[in-house]
Structures are given as structure tokens and as C-alpha cells.
Amino acid sequence: MTDRPDKDTIVSSAGRIAPFIHRTPVMTSEILNQHSGNKLFFKCENFQKAGAFKSRGAINAILSLGKEQKIHGVATHSSGNHAQALARAAAIAGTKAYIVMPSTAPKVKVEAVKAYGGLVTFCEPTLSAREETLESVIAQTGAHEIHPYNDYRIMAGQASCFMEMNEQCGPLDVVLCPVGGGGLLSGTALAMHYFSPSSKLIACEPEGADDAFRSFRSGTLIPSGETNTIADGLLTSLGNLTFPVIQELVSDIVTVSDHFIIEAMKLIWSRMKIVVEPSAAVPLAAILQGKIALSGAKIGIILSGGNIDLDKIPWYGTY
Amino acid sequence: MTDRPDKDTIVSSAGRIAPFIHRTPVMTSEILNQHSGNKLFFKCENFQKAGAFKSRGAINAILSLGKEQKIHGVATHSSGNHAQALARAAAIAGTKAYIVMPSTAPKVKVEAVKAYGGLVTFCEPTLSAREETLESVIAQTGAHEIHPYNDYRIMAGQASCFMEMNEQCGPLDVVLCPVGGGGLLSGTALAMHYFSPSSKLIACEPEGADDAFRSFRSGTLIPSGETNTIADGLLTSLGNLTFPVIQELVSDIVTVSDHFIIEAMKLIWSRMKIVVEPSAAVPLAAILQGKIALSGAKIGIILSGGNIDLDKIPWYGTY
Numbered sequence: 001m002t003d004r005p006d007k008d009t010i011v012s013s014a015g016r017i018a019p020f021i022h023r024t025p026v027m028t029s030e031i032l033n034q035h036s037g038n039k040l041f042f043k044c045e046n047f048q049k050a051g052a053f054k055s056r057g058a059i060n061a062i063l064s065l066g067k068e069q070k071i072h073g074v075a076t077h078s079s080g081n082h083a084q085a086l087a088r089a090a091a092i093a094g095t096k097a098y099i100v101m102p103s104t105a106p107k108v109k110v111e112a113v114k115a116y117g118g119l120v121t122f123c124e125p126t127l128s129a130r131e132e133t134l135e136s137v138i139a140q141t142g143a144h145e146i147h148p149y150n151d152y153r154i155m156a157g158q159a160s161c162f163m164e165m166n167e168q169c170g171p172l173d174v175v176l177c178p179v180g181g182g183g184l185l186s187g188t189a190l191a192m193h194y195f196s197p198s199s200k201l202i203a204c205e206p207e208g209a210d211d212a213f214r215s216f217r218s219g220t221l222i223p224s225g226e227t228n229t230i231a232d233g234l235l236t237s238l239g240n241l242t243f244p245v246i247q248e249l250v251s252d253i254v255t256v257s258d259h260f261i262i263e264a265m266k267l268i269w270s271r272m273k274i275v276v277e278p279s280a281a282v283p284l285a286a287i288l289q290g291k292i293a294l295s296g297a298k299i300g301i302i303l304s305g306g307n308i309d310l311d312k313i314p315w316y317g318t319y
Numbered sequence: 320m321t322d323r324p325d326k327d328t329i330v331s332s333a334g335r336i337a338p339f340i341h342r343t344p345v346m347t348s349e350i351l352n353q354h355s356g357n358k359l360f361f362k363c364e365n366f367q368k369a370g371a372f373k374s375r376g377a378i379n380a381i382l383s384l385g386k387e388q389k390i391h392g393v394a395t396h397s398s399g400n401h402a403q404a405l406a407r408a409a410a411i412a413g414t415k416a417y418i419v420m421p422s423t424a425p426k427v428k429v430e431a432v433k434a435y436g437g438l439v440t441f442c443e444p445t446l447s448a449r450e451e452t453l454e455s456v457i458a459q460t461g462a463h464e465i466h467p468y469n470d471y472r473i474m475a476g477q478a479s480c481f482m483e484m485n486e487q488c489g490p491l492d493v494v495l496c497p498v499g500g501g502g503l504l505s506g507t508a509l510a511m512h513y514f515s516p517s518s519k520l521i522a523c524e525p526e527g528a529d530d531a532f533r534s535f536r537s538g539t540l541i542p543s544g545e546t547n548t549i550a551d552g553l554l555t556s557l558g559n560l561t562f563p564v565i566q567e568l569v570s571d572i573v574t575v576s577d578h579f580i581i582e583a584m585k586l587i588w589s590r591m592k593i594v595v596e597p598s599a600a601v602p603l604a605a606i607l608q609g610k611i612a613l614s615g616a617k618i619g620i621i622l623s624g625g626n627i628d629l630d631k632i633p634w635y636g637t638y
Contacts, residue, residue: 025344046592266629273365273625275592306592310585316635 001064004245005156005187007194013060013153014160020059020092021160024048026168031271036287037295041169042268045161046276046306050116052233053161053184053304054085054148060157061146062089070095072142077123077130079105080233081305082148087118098143100134102126108309149183150239158187163195165300172199175300176283176292179203179212179253180234182242184304189249199300203246203253204286206230206261211237216246216253230258230314233279233305254292260285262314268303277308320383323564324475324506326513332379332472333479339378339411340479343367345487350590355606356614360488361587364480365595365625369435371552372480372503372623373404373467379476380465381408389414391461396442396449398424399552400624401467406437417462419453421445427628468502469558477506482514484619491518494619495602495611498522498531498572499553501561503623508568518619522565522572523605525549525580530556535565535572549577549633552598552624573611579604581633587622596627 005013027042045053062074073096076086083099090097097118101110102125113120123133138145147154161184162175175192179185185203192199205212208229215222215238223237238246265281267288268274280303286292292299324332346361364372381393392415395405402418409416416437420429421444432439442452457464466473480503481494494511498504504522511520524531527548534541534557542556557565584600586607587593599622605611611618 051592269594270629273370273594275588275594310589311634313632313635315630316632 052081057154057157058085087116149181376473376476406435468500
């Protein structure tokens with residue numbers, strides 16, 4: 001797919017992936033509504049297959065491939081949810097998934113990839129080592145690369161999340177979406193553009209990995225330098241395909257501190273009784289930190305995933 | 320209500336409480352199905368109002384009272400979920416809730432009761448102090464006592480949980496239910512007797528608070544002596560109203576160790592992405608510990624609640 005996904009592409013992607021993903025529930029909480037003074041609608045992608053929205057884009061990308069394209073498998077580098085999602089999607093499509101992971105990746109994530117049948121190659125924990133190792137794996141295997149977010153097929157798959165939300169919640173005033181590389185954000189932006197053009201989309205980003213915020217404000221793609229945040233799913237930088245969509249269709253980007261990310265995460269666990277990972281708590285953190293100046297609004301919040309090492313819960317200070 | 324709830328009473332109780340409780344979802348997990356070799360259906364009472372099934376019985380008991388009976392409020396002693404549920408139910412019914420709590424009750428539970436408008440009286444952390452203090456509160460206020468479980472109105476309210484489950488899951492081969500004082504278990508037993516008589520009900524109890532197991536096996540009500548388990552919702556002993564129902568209608572009672580309770584709890588958090596308290600994990604613990612010798616069966620599991628102090632998660636050894 002070489003063009004930005006249009007309405008038809010988004011609709012047909014949603015139909016194609018539907019048998020392989022969950023239509024996740026939307027939850028509400030009276031206590032959090034009172035707390036925020038708004039009506040909050042939480043889209044629970046923590047209940048998605050493989051524990052995160054990434055399953056949507058990964059399966060869409062693989063199902064987009066012709067028989068010849070996928071005959072030698074697919075490949076990516078990822079230490080996180082895309083790795084698991086791609087391994088699962090490849091198994092469904094009957095092909096191999098070569099996953100390059102940093103040697104520092106948590107054992108629990110490596111095990112999850114292997115449980116889906118993913119073939120793991122370890123490398124040094126630097127971006128250049130990851131890219132070089134991936135190139136070499138592709139050279140050896142002939143596998144087709146599927147980037148975690150800078151890919152229109154991924155973007156079209158992630159768009160299905162807001163399509164469901166729109167059907168489940170009715171018209172929302174605002175949608176809050178976490179941003180890392182921008183796959184979920186750009187997919188959500190396109191879906192909102194086509195299906196709920198009067199809703200506003202605000203991206204929420206950790207202060208310690210604020211390349212999207214800086215790029216958005218400056219109008220130029222500025223990759224992350226060093227990152228420092230508990231939101232391990234949001235360390236990546238925007239790509240040349242995701243950034244223009246975000247620039248055009250996102251209303252604003254706000255940043256939040258790790259303090260509020262942890263507070264938001266704990267509030268979701270204790271009040272809603274669901275497990276979300278730090279990255280998923282970033283939008284509620286923006287509300288808690290006073291970055292979303294609204295009251296009485298219908299606010300959609302995308303809880304992006306629930307994959308967290310339960311032996312490293314952040315408020316125990318062991319993260 | 321002086322007679323054991325019959326079918327009509329259970330049906331009318333369910334109708335009466337429906338506007339004030341959640342029809343909680345039933346969740347499934349492919350991974351846990353594979354793990355156990357059965358089809359597991361988890362009834363998510365952790366998502367119930369006030370975080371536990373106790374809201375069903377509490378609101379049923381209060382709605383059963385005539386105007387005169389509730390004019391001076393209701394009273395109970397409880398350090399746990401019944402306290403919160405009764406405080407909430409009293410607020411809905413427009414009356415007061417006097418809650419006697421041990422001085423050692425976790426601050427988070429005391430705050431939750433107060434947040435619902437409950438009036439807390441503290442006492443020494445012994446059963447006799449709790450009972451004496453409750454008597455004195457009732458003498459002073461004229462409040463109507465609502466026992467946490469040894470009460471047919473409570474039993475009839477808790478029965479609504481299985482009625483929903485039966486509609487949501489279709490015929491189940493077996494239902495696993497945690498047992499403490501036996502309110503949920505006896506209510507479930509009655510509902511199964513009337514609505515799914517061919518299903519088997521197995522109660523699951525912590526080894527460290529096994530009065531129900533010992534009473535069931537000996538045929539005599541044997542109260543708990545000292546208790547020692549992480550499942551803080553299951554420390555109470557069966558009552559003279561709950562025991563006969565259990566003796567008559569429950570197929571078996573099995574006990575589990577705290578080791579397996581913690582393992583089951585962690586498995587539910589990590590795989591299902593939901594927060595449950597230790598007591599709610601006891602039925603899955605019975606499966607993990609090999610106490611439920613079934614394969615290929617449709618097994619219903621009641622996840623009784625999700626109220627846990629997130630600063631005292633058991634696998635951190637700080638509990």
C-alpha cells in the first residue's frame with residue numbers, strides 16, 4: 001500500500017481483520033467521571049488479542065500480502081507489543097515471523113513472542129544494531145519487513161479501533177490517544193476524519209520521550225534523542241509517513257510526567273479493576289495533570305495495551 | 320424473610336435489585352482454557368458495584384425492609400466488602416449505615432465505607448468485640464442489623480449472580496465458587512437447584528480457613544479457629560442458615576494453598592488483564608492445584624471481587 005489509506009481502504013481493512021481480532025469493550029467509571037468532571041469512555045485494547053492494539057495493524061499488514069510476498073516470512077525489530085502481535089499474525093497467516101529483539105528485552109516478552117512461534121534474533125540494544133541485524137536477517141531469509149508503525153497497512157489496521165469506538169460511544173467531543181511512533185495516532189486521526197470529523201483528537205505523550213510534541217510544534221520531524229520514561233511502549237519517534245497525517249489531523253499534543261502516568265495507571269487498576277500498561281495510562285495522566293481543560297465533555301480514551309511485567313509494578317519502585 | 324428463598328423469591332429479588340447492580344460480564348481466556356484443558360467461564364463480580372458480589376445481597380436486604388424497619392438505619396460489623404456494599408445500599412435507600420470495623424481494618428477500606436456515607440465505629444479486632452460493639456450501636460440507634468451472609472435476604476440477593484451466569488453461559492457442567500461465610504455459595508446453590516439442576520457446584524476454600532470443608536465432611540457446623548490465609552474475604556465461618564443449604568446442594572468442597580491462590584491471582588491479572596482480590600482467585604487455584612479432576616468440561620468460575628490494596632500485592636511479599 002503506497003498511498004495514505006482512504007475511507008474505502010480503512011473500511012475494507014476493518015472487515016478483513018475482524019475475524020482475527022477482538023471487538024474490545026468500552027468501559028466507563030462513575031468515580032473517574034466524577035473525578036474528572038467529564039464523561040469518560042475507555043476503549044479497552046488491553047483486552048485485545050496479544051494484549052494490545054498492535055494486533056490490528058499486524059494482522060492487516062500480513063493479510064495484505066500476496067502469496068509470493070509472504071512465502072519467506074515477515075520480519076521486524078521490536079522489543080514490545082508489535083513483536084508479539086506480528087508473531088501471532090504470522091502464525092494465523094501460515095508464515096514465519098523473524099523478530100529482532102535487543103538482548104535486554106524482558107524475558108516475559110521474549111517468551112511471549114516464542115509462544116506465538118516467532119523466531120527471535122538477539123542484538124545489541126541500540127537502534128543501529130537493531131536495524132543492521134534486521135537487514136541481515138532479511139538478506140538471509142528473504143522475509144518481508146513489516147515496520148511497527150511507519151507503514152500504511154499498519155495505519156489502516158489501527159484505524160479500526162476508532163471505528164469501533166465511534167459505533168460504541170456515539171459522537172465524542174474529544175478523543176485522547178497515546179503517541180509513540182504514531183501508528184495508532186495516525187490511524188485514529190484518519191478514522192476520525194472520515195467517521196467523526198467534528199470530534200477533536202488530542203495526542204498524549206510522556207515528557208521523557210516528547211519527540212512528537214516537539215515535531216508537532218516546530219513543524220519539522222525531530223527524532224527522539226535520549227528517552228527517559230516509564231511508558232516503555234512510547235519510546236519510538238514519529239516516522240515520515242505518520243508525521244504528516246498527525247500534523248494535518250491532530251488538534252494538539254500534550255505531555256505528561258511519569259508521576260502522573262503512574263498515578264493514572266494505579267487509578268485505572270484500583271477503580272476500574274483492569275490491568276493496563278504505563279503507556280495506556282498516559283491519556284488519563286493528561287487529565288489528572290490538568291492538561292485537558294474540559295468539563296462536561298464526552299471524552300474517548302484509548303487504553304492501548306495491558307502488557308506489563310507484574311514483577312515490575314512501578315509504584316513498588318522496582319521498575 | 321424467615322424461610323429459605325424459593326424460586327419465586329429468587330426471581331423477584333433479582334428483578335428488584337437489577338436497577339442498582341451491574342449485570343457483570345462473563346470473560347473467557349484461550350490461554351487459560353488451554354492451560355486447564357477445560358472451557359472456563361469467568362463471571363466478573365470484580366466489576367460489580369463497590370467491587371464485589373456483596374452489592375447484590377446488601378441492596379436486596381435493604382430493599383426488603385419496610386419503611387418502619389429502615390427508619391433508624393441499618394448496621395453490621397465487617398472489615399471487608401459487605402461494609403462497602405451495605406454503606407452504598409443504605410445511601411441508595413435513603414437511610415443510614417452504621418458499620419462496626421476493627422481498628423486494624425485497612426485505611427483504604429475504611430475510606431471506601433466513608434465515601435459511601437457509612438458511619439464507622441471502631442472496635443478491638445476480635446469477634447467478640449465486634450459483636451458487642453455492634454449490639455451497643457444497635458441499642459443506641461435502633462438500627463436494623465444486616466448480617467454479611469447468615470440472612471435469607473442476603474442469600475436471595477447473591478443468587479442473582481448465578482441466574483445471570485446461567486443466561487450468559489448456557490448449561491455449565493460445573494460451577495466453582497469460593498466459600499467464606501457461605502452467602503454467595505448458598506445463594507448460588509439455590510439458584511443452580513432451580514435453574515440448572517444438572518450442573519454440579521464445587522466450593523473452593525483456603526486451607527488456612529477450612530471450616531466449611533471440615534463442617535461439610537463431618538456433617539456438623541465447626542466454626543473456624545485461628546485462620547491463616549491471604550484470602551482475606553474468606554476468613555468467616557459458615558452460619559446456621561448457610562450451612563444446611565450447602566450440605567444439601569453442594570457436591571463437594573476442596574481446599575487450596577496460599578501458594579496456588581497467589582499463582583492463580585497473578586495468572587488472572589497477567590493473562591486476562593483484570594484485577595481480582597485473592598479470595599476471587601481461589602477457584603482457579605483449585606484447578607491449578609489439581610483439585611478439580613476434569614477435562615473438556617464447561618466450568619463456570621465466580622470471580623467474587625476486585626478490592627485489593629495495590630500497595631500490598633502478595634507476590635511482593637509485603638502482604
